[in-house]
Amino acid sequence: MKRLRENEHITGYVFSAPFVLGFLIFTLYPILSSLYYSFTNYNLMEAPRWLGLANYERLFLEDDKIGKSFQVTFTYVFASVPLRLIFALFVAMILNTATKAVGLYRSAFYLPSLIGGSVAVAIMWQQIFGDKGLVNSALSLFGIHSTTSWIGNPSTALWTLIALSIWQFGSSMIIFLAGLKNIPRDYYEAASVDGANAVHRFFKITLPMLSPIILFNLTLQTISAFLTFTPAYIISRGEGGPLDQTLLYSLYLYRKAFSHFEMGYASALAWIMLLIVGVLTLLIFRSSTRWVHYESKGD
Amino acid sequence: MKKVLTAVLMFSLIGSLIGCSGGGAAETPASNETGTETPPAAASDSKDPVKLRIAWWGGQSRHDYTLKVIEMYEAQNPHVTIEPEYAPFDDYWKKLAPQAVAGGLPDIIQMDISYLNQYAGRNQLADLKPFTESGELDVADVSENALSGGEVNGKLVALNLGVNALQTTFDVETMKKNGIDIPSKEWTWDDMDKMGAQAKEKGLQIGGFAYRHDVFFPYYLRTIGQKMYSADGKTIGYGDDQAFIDYFTRYQKWYDNGYILSLDKEAQKKGVAEEDEIVLGNSISGTGWSNQFLAVANLVTDRPLELNPMPGPGTKDGLFLKPSMYFSVTETSKHKEEAAKFISFFINDIEANKLIKGERGVPVSAKVKEALKPLLSENEAKIFDYVTWAEANSTQGDPPNPIGAVEIEKLLRDLSERILFKKISIEDAAAEFRKEANAILARSQQ
Known part of the structure; x- marks a missing residue:
């Protein structure tokens, strides 16, 4: 009997081995080595040299770019995430009322998200917002003749990236749609009988019922927005320009690591990013007790 | 029966694991090989x-x-x-x-x-x-x-x-047609100012330095007997920030007067000849390395382009043959x-x-x-x-740039943007460039 149990243990270990090994080798080891590198001067081609806290000192005290990079990144996150979620919810609600060909619409609206992170879309964006691009052509139809390049203009460059992010609302939309379908129709009917109009129904029923899903989407989208890299890299040709207006944190980190070969410093940057995202996620969760409504509280 | 099934699953799993590590093991010697320096004599014939x-x-x-x-x-x-x-x-x-x-x-x-x-x-x-x-x-x-x-x-x-030298490309026919004076080989920065003004009058432009101040600023320094980097590569080579100020003051004048392409359009360029402003018919001149002339000139089939030296004074000191x-x-x-x-x-x-x-x-x-x-x-x-x-008509080139130069070139590029967008005064930019560039060099030499 004892042997059988031991056998079962072994079976368990063997079956969990792929995940455990994968986690140890491909996640934990790189994370820990990046922590180590963040205390060293490491140019990737020669052995790292121990520096102590010098990288972090430089990051907080000497690096002028990093403030700019934070400003750009936070603007990007705080503008793109809420707008994307609002847009996703809006489309999801329209689709929820549609009766015919919902599947088709759903796929059509999801499409940008499937291809959204890709290089091709970023290049397309470059064309659309270029000086002879689609946007300027469209504007000229209305008599507005603009010859500036939207991606080359410091005051609009970041907003083209934010627009791209909003355009990729599909995955949040699908999740919202599933959430909307789960709200019992009785609630709406009961509210209508009591004389609630559409606005009331939205704020008193839809939003509270959907709040766990909003929390989920908000957390996920915030994290992924902080990690945005590809569009900024492609659209600014890796420079973060003009005037560092698209210098997202991840782009700056990449430049330090792979253009200037300062992997030690880049690792320190990565750890600061991890801390920020961690704290922000924690704040979202802490605040959620105030606004997220769970149907079964278990009391 | 259940046991048999478990056993089969386990074997296949272990098999796949071994398969993975086998692949890894097969690769290890290869990576060792690249690590050790095999003497060329040992290479097989x-x-x-x-x-x-x-x-x-x-x-x-x-x-x-x-x-x-x-x-x-x-x-x-x-x-x-x-x-x-x-x-x-x-x-x-x-x-x-x-x-x-x-x-x-x-x-x-x-x-x-x-x-x-x-x-x-x-x-x-x-x-x-x-x-x-x-x-x-x-x-x-x-x-x-x-x-x-x-x-x-x-x-x-x-x-x-191959060997290159810096040059200015002239679209001579378009220049003649528009009554723009064609400078001689011994032309100066003031002539370039004038050329810009004349081009602008006809709705044309002259070629600026795009983002390549890393090329043209050192050229300017050479023309006034200064160097970008010190001989040991540990500091910036020129002693007086006036050089930086003079160079960018003139450049900003071109930019503000609309002689050269605006930065938002410049930012879209991928750096290939097909999008050159001479090819597109917007500009009467361009600057670059002598070999870059060919791709541009070959794309302009209906009129001849000519090469001319860079403006002076001090052209001979400024020019050098570059690998x-x-x-x-x-x-x-x-x-x-x-x-x-x-x-x-x-x-x-x-x-x-x-x-x-x-x-x-x-x-x-x-x-x-x-x-x-x-x-x-x-x-x-x-x-x-x-x-x-x-x-x-040139002088000895500078030694290869010190480590850290790539980061300094990026710094110069960023500062040039901030100058042209009027986010920083040229004097402050000159001081910042010296401070930051020296810091980068010091860090790179560690």
């Missing part, structure tokens, strides 16, 4: 199939003829297959860096003088001396001067492919000898050079240069003539 990877930057015309040269080499050396990788200049270096980090650089990489120290100083480039001594890399017709441009710390880490680009063999290459042979073919083979035709700079091999002369097109002949003129 057999005609085993060899696969070489080669990478370069450039525009479409360079890609086209380089692919043909590769085909030619493969036809003559059937055991060699060559895999090309190419990109525009900026993208090229962004692609190369992670490859260097991963130990996966191509066997042959095109090298630029600004990056030479960065790669050679970190032991990414193989010493080619053993191959020039053994004759596999034939440099008999290459001058000592041209060869030494590829030496770092006594090692020949890069082979010069246009190099081929380097990487330290991680497993076929260094075969790679050296290809480079030898590239610089010496007359038939191959009939395709190359000095597009990578005026050839370093005297024999090739002679053989090409009667075959040159009009535009190519203009480049050869200009570089020949520059040989007599």
